[in-house]
Amino acid sequence: MKYINCLLIMAATTVAACSSKPEEPATVKESLPEWQEGYMDIHHISTGRGDAILVIMPDGTSWLQDAGDCGTSWYSTGQGCALLPNSTRSAGEWIAEYVRHFTAGTPSAGELDYAWLTHFHGDHIGDPETALKGDRGYRLTGITMVGDMVKIHRLVDRAYPGYDIPTETLCRREFPLYNEYRLFTDWQMKNNGMEMEGFEVGSDDQFRMVHNPSAYGNFSVRNLCGNGYVWTGEGTSSEKMYSADPSTLDENMYSCGVVIQYGKFRYWNCGDIPGTNWKDYSSQERTFETPVSKVCGPVTVMKLDHHGTFDSTSEECLKNLQPKEMIAISSHVLQPYTESVRRMMDTSIYPGERGLYVTTDCSRDKLGDLFSAFKPAGHIVVRVYGNGDSYQMYVLDAKTGTYDVIYKSGIKTL
Ligand SMILES: [Zn+2]
Numbered sequence: 001m002k003y004i005n006c007l008l009i010m011a012a013t014t015v016a017a018c019s020s021k022p023e024e025p026a027t028v029k030e031s032l033p034e035w036q037e038g039y040m041d042i043h044h045i046s047t048g049r050g051d052a053i054l055v056i057m058p059d060g061t062s063w064l065q066d067a068g069d070c071g072t073s074w075y076s077t078g079q080g081c082a083l084l085p086n087s088t089r090s091a092g093e094w095i096a097e098y099v100r101h102f103t104a105g106t107p108s109a110g111e112l113d114y115a116w117l118t119h120f121h122g123d124h125i126g127d128p129e130t131a132l133k134g135d136r137g138y139r140l141t142g143i144t145m146v147g148d149m150v151k152i153h154r155l156v157d158r159a160y161p162g163y164d165i166p167t168e169t170l171c172r173r174e175f176p177l178y179n180e181y182r183l184f185t186d187w188q189m190k191n192n193g194m195e196m197e198g199f200e201v202g203s204d205d206q207f208r209m210v211h212n213p214s215a216y217g218n219f220s221v222r223n224l225c226g227n228g229y230v231w232t233g234e235g236t237s238s239e240k241m242y243s244a245d246p247s248t249l250d251e252n253m254y255s256c257g258v259v260i261q262y263g264k265f266r267y268w269n270c271g272d273i274p275g276t277n278w279k280d281y282s283s284q285e286r287t288f289e290t291p292v293s294k295v296c297g298p299v300t301v302m303k304l305d306h307h308g309t310f311d312s313t314s315e316e317c318l319k320n321l322q323p324k325e326m327i328a329i330s331s332h333v334l335q336p337y338t339e340s341v342r343r344m345m346d347t348s349i350y351p352g353e354r355g356l357y358v359t360t361d362c363s364r365d366k367l368g369d370l371f372s373a374f375k376p377a378g379h380i381v382v383r384v385y386g387n388g389d390s391y392q393m394y395v396l397d398a399k400t401g402t403y404d405v406i407y408k409s410g411i412k413t414l
Pocket residue numbers: 121123124272306307
């Protein structure tokens with residue numbers, strides 16, 4: 001049959017059409033085409049040790065969202081993922097190298113205009129137990145490692161400057177890196193010109209372009225939630241999402257979240273905010289995904305809340321967001337969780353096709369057949385083209401350190 005087709009092609013068109021050997025696998029490795037002015041790239045960096053998302057805005061402004069290193073306790077008990085691409089360096093070093101590689105050729109080459117921490121858990125900020133010795137008076141892990149290797153111009157967290165939200169004791173209760181982090185931020189502000197800000201719920205100008213903002217009037221970042229408050233949808237005002245004593249809240253409930261808008265394209269990252277109650281926690285007001293997703297409205301791409309664990313990615317949240325693509329950042333064999341994946345795939349919750357992505361394959365055994373719903377695991381890159389009218393999904397090899405393209409979607413028009 002192939003031979004007949006070849007003859008027909010020969011007769012109708014050209015010899016070249018049948019001289020190729022399409023059945024042979026490609027031997028030339030493909031790289032992500034270089035960033036260009038007008039593109040927005042969102043890289044979900046796969047280390048197997050927590051969240052780290054590099055955003056390159058359309059004018060080249062660089063922004064790191066979290067820099068996690070959850071340490072080795074999960075991995076050593078068979079519950080965690082392997083460190084990627086290998087354990088010759090720490091997660092923070094791999095993140096810094098990734099940032100240097102993919103900001104080269106942009107106006108912010110090798111530097112971060114912003115770093116932002118959604119909340120203070122180790123898989124988003126770093127782990128004191130496995131932190132490495134530094135020579136600036138603070139130990140190196142997660143964000144302190146990245147900031148030691150890459151200049152950060154402005155760092156935003158949920159509780160600067162007092163670290164007393166809701167109180168000093170409660171703020172530090174789930175912030176194991178507190179002492180090293182404060183030594184790091186003090187040194188960087190004093191010696192390296194780093195500025196710091198507290199996250200402002202409701203603001204739409206805390207994360208703004210620094211190179212050429214006037215060229216992109218259709219780009220904005222809205223701060224949706226943080227510290228138990230949600231944007232009201234009016235101006236920059238916000239309101240509280242709970243009624244009980246804040247001492248009952250856990251750190252995930254204090255997660256900050258944003259929606260990035262570029263033309264028609266919209267991207268959701270709300271850290272680890274919960275969507276359902278969980279009997280192990282003292283607060284039973286944990287349905288924060290519902291009001292936050294309601295005020296946000298539909299998005300193109302959703303970074304799954306709390307890594308797709310079962311208390312997140314609720315039905316209400318999916319109904320409100322209707323994401324076309326969903327990305328799980330996985331450091332644990334239960335990320336994402338089976339029931340969350342079933343909800344993500346359920347077209348009775350919202351109709352239409354959706355793409356599922358995961359940064360590691362360590363949940364393969366727990367998910368069983370459901371794992372085949374995901375594209376190949378690796379660094380997941382969302383590339384948004386000029387004016388935010390279209391986008392494309394890429395997955396890059398995270399196991400070898402080469403960043404070769406191992407999957408790419410077609411270009412999708414919005
Ligand atoms: Zn987390």
